[in-house]
Amino acid sequence: MAKLVDSPTESPAAVVNSPILPLPLTIQLDPAKVALGNKLFHDPRLSSNDKISCASCHDINTNGADNKAVSTGINGGQTAVNSPTVFNSGLNFMQFWDGRADTLEQQVDGPVHHPGEMGSNWRQILPKLRADAAITQNFKNLYSDGITVANIKDAIAIFERSLITVNSRFDRYLRGERNALTKSEQRGYQLFSDLGCISCHQGQAVGGNMFQKFGVIGDYFKDRGNITQADYGRYNVTGDEADKHVFKVPSLRNVELTAPYFHDGSAKTLQDAVAVMGKYQLGRPLKDFEVKGLVAFLKTLTGEVRSTRR
Amino acid sequence: MNKRWIYHALAITVASAGLAALYVNVEVVAQNHHIQVVNELQDLKRKDATLNTNVFSIRSGLTKHYDDLVKTNSETEAIIADLREGKSRIVGYGNSDINQLVKQYEGLHVKRNVLIDRFKTRNSTLRNGVYYFPLIATEIVRRGPEAGASKELIVSIEQLLKSLMSYYINSNKAVYDNVRNDMQNVTNLMAAAPEVLRPRLLEMMKHATVVLWHKREIDGLLRQITSAESASVADSLFHVYQIDHRNAEKRTKVYRAGFYMGSSAVICYMIFLIIGWFQNRSRRRAAPAQQTTALAQ
Numbered sequence: 001m002a003k004l005v006d007s008p009t010e011s012p013a014a015v016v017n018s019p020i021l022p023l024p025l026t027i028q029l030d031p032a033k034v035a036l037g038n039k040l041f042h043d044p045r046l047s048s049n050d051k052i053s054c055a056s057c058h059d060i061n062t063n064g065a066d067n068k069a070v071s072t073g074i075n076g077g078q079t080a081v082n083s084p085t086v087f088n089s090g091l092n093f094m095q096f097w098d099g100r101a102d103t104l105e106q107q108v109d110g111p112v113h114h115p116g117e118m119g120s121n122w123r124q125i126l127p128k129l130r131a132d133a134a135i136t137q138n139f140k141n142l143y144s145d146g147i148t149v150a151n152i153k154d155a156i157a158i159f160e161r162s163l164i165t166v167n168s169r170f171d172r173y174l175r176g177e178r179n180a181l182t183k184s185e186q187r188g189y190q191l192f193s194d195l196g197c198i199s200c201h202q203g204q205a206v207g208g209n210m211f212q213k214f215g216v217i218g219d220y221f222k223d224r225g226n227i228t229q230a231d232y233g234r235y236n237v238t239g240d241e242a243d244k245h246v247f248k249v250p251s252l253r254n255v256e257l258t259a260p261y262f263h264d265g266s267a268k269t270l271q272d273a274v275a276v277m278g279k280y281q282l283g284r285p286l287k288d289f290e291v292k293g294l295v296a297f298l299k300t301l302t303g304e305v306r307s308t309r310r
Numbered sequence: 311m312n313k314r315w316i317y318h319a320l321a322i323t324v325a326s327a328g329l330a331a332l333y334v335n336v337e338v339v340a341q342n343h344h345i346q347v348v349n350e351l352q353d354l355k356r357k358d359a360t361l362n363t364n365v366f367s368i369r370s371g372l373t374k375h376y377d378d379l380v381k382t383n384s385e386t387e388a389i390i391a392d393l394r395e396g397k398s399r400i401v402g403y404g405n406s407d408i409n410q411l412v413k414q415y416e417g418l419h420v421k422r423n424v425l426i427d428r429f430k431t432r433n434s435t436l437r438n439g440v441y442y443f444p445l446i447a448t449e450i451v452r453r454g455p456e457a458g459a460s461k462e463l464i465v466s467i468e469q470l471l472k473s474l475m476s477y478y479i480n481s482n483k484a485v486y487d488n489v490r491n492d493m494q495n496v497t498n499l500m501a502a503a504p505e506v507l508r509p510r511l512l513e514m515m516k517h518a519t520v521v522l523w524h525k526r527e528i529d530g531l532l533r534q535i536t537s538a539e540s541a542s543v544a545d546s547l548f549h550v551y552q553i554d555h556r557n558a559e560k561r562t563k564v565y566r567a568g569f570y571m572g573s574s575a576v577i578c579y580m581i582f583l584i585i586g587w588f589q590n591r592s593r594r595r596a597a598p599a600q601q602t603t604a605l606a607q
Contacts, residue, residue, distance in 0.1 A: 209380045217516050
């Protein structure tokens with residue numbers, strides 16, 4: 001588990017009981033394992049046709065995702081849901097939209113085995129990696145038992161945990177830099193708080209720590225139509241009626257860059273997404289000035305990725 | 311090598327094997343491991359209590375995010391994993407009570423997680439409902455007469471506002487029944503409400519429903535989460551482990567005494583053999599010399 005580190009000056013008293021907390025500026029992880037994880041993350045040998053890597057759908061040079069409603073896997077197969085950004089994924093309390101993996105390590109199994117994504121398995125992957133002298137040596141240097149499935153997952157998960165978007169303008173504002181936000185952005189934050197968006201989008205990741213029904217007040221799926229199995233969300237994992245259309249609340253960090261939005265990728269712009277949230281989650285159509293204010297605030301959540309990029 | 315030496319070697323080998331077995335049993339109680347386990351088990355009980363505090367703190371609005379709750383939960387899971395297969399492993403060492411209790415605690419933790427996830431979901435929705443319902447209700451009460459709403463409708467909404475807010479603070483069966491009656495009254499009068507007010511009335515009633523149902527559900531969830539058996543199972547686990555450790559220590563004392571006595575016996579036996587071997591060698595050296603002297607004479 002990554003250890004988040006804050007220097008004492010980074011958390012002023014004002015932040016202590018804030019619903020949103022700033023991300024730490026540094027994160028303690030083994031740099032050699034982060035580098036190995038980076039290699040594996042970009043390694044297409046993890047897919048059955050050696051063409052798709054994790055980075056194919058989670059481009060860490062842009063937004064940690066792929067800007068598509070749904071992603072394309074091996075042989076042109078398409079995913080059932082939108083690829084969430086890998087940035088800040090280490091802060092999520094569970095992984096995938098429906099929370100079917102408890103940890104990033106468990107999550108690795110999902111796309112690797114999915115026939116429409118990487119369509120592979122560890123029996124295929126291990127010999128391919130073991131045939132590579134450099135990567136074998138790399139594993140030997142870092143893990144006493146060399147290349148194993150657990151170690152591959154560990155390295156990838158450590159790399160993913162390193163991908164946090166630090167020092168956003170809002171974090172600087174929370175740390176006491178009052179002029180880091182313009183007046184209209186501050187009003188946007190006030191709206192975010194007053195309108196109740198903050199009830200679900202809170203904590204360090206501004207989300208990612210709870211589940212919520214998509215359509216608390218209005219019936220989003222009835223209005224959208226064409227309901228798929230993936231639209232049932234958490235229900236697909238638990239089988240509990242109460243979990244129908246329940247999804248993990250996504251983190252809003254870097255949300256400005258991660259369009260399209262929602263599990264179905266149906267909202268093309270941030271304005272669209274905010275309007276849909278107002279209607280179906282808060283039960284009120286948001287006025288133009290509210291949408292603008294909220295979008296202005298959300299854009300202040302864009303931070304810098306600190307991990308080594310490839 | 312004569313037969314006698316083979317017997318000696320065999321005896322030493324058997325004795326060494328016996329001593330090794332005793333040594334392994336002496337090593338069963340490693341104090342560092344024991345201290346680590348005790349710390350983990352105490353920490354497990356603390357986390358259980360912290361989890362309850364987290365939930366209450368969130369419910370009362372003192373904590374405005376779920377990160378602490380999630381963190382306590384992950385730390386609890388890490389402890390369970392450690393007791394099961396990590397550095398503080400206590401599972402699989404032959405004490406079926408301990409194995410059973412760890413399994414039971416894990417099961418209860420999983421069940422409680424489901425409740426906690428539901429609590430977070432409902433609590434967020436309830437917070438918004440409690441914000442929006444009075445806002446819309448007071449707006450309708452203010453705008454209603456102008457828009458042509460009947461006095462009866464306005465009074466019913468005011469009544470619902472009072473009873474629902476009262477229920478939010480003090481939930482009991484009588485207040486709950488009042489809220490349901492007041493909601494029914496407003497619903498009955500909505501059909502005759504002016505067209506212009508209807509969308510807001512519908513919105514208001516949606517939020518009223520959210521508050522009523524979610525408050526009731528959250529009260530139930532809080533009871534289940536905080537009265538979970540896990541604390542008493544953690545106590546039992548700690549207790550059973552302590553007894554197991556004391557028994558292991560007693561056994562270890564017996565094994566240690568056996569090990570020391572056995573070791574001493576083997577050492578004495580080997581000294582006896584070595585002395586015997588030296589005596590034999592001296593005798594063998596002395597015998598040819600005596601023979602030579604006898605021949606010379």
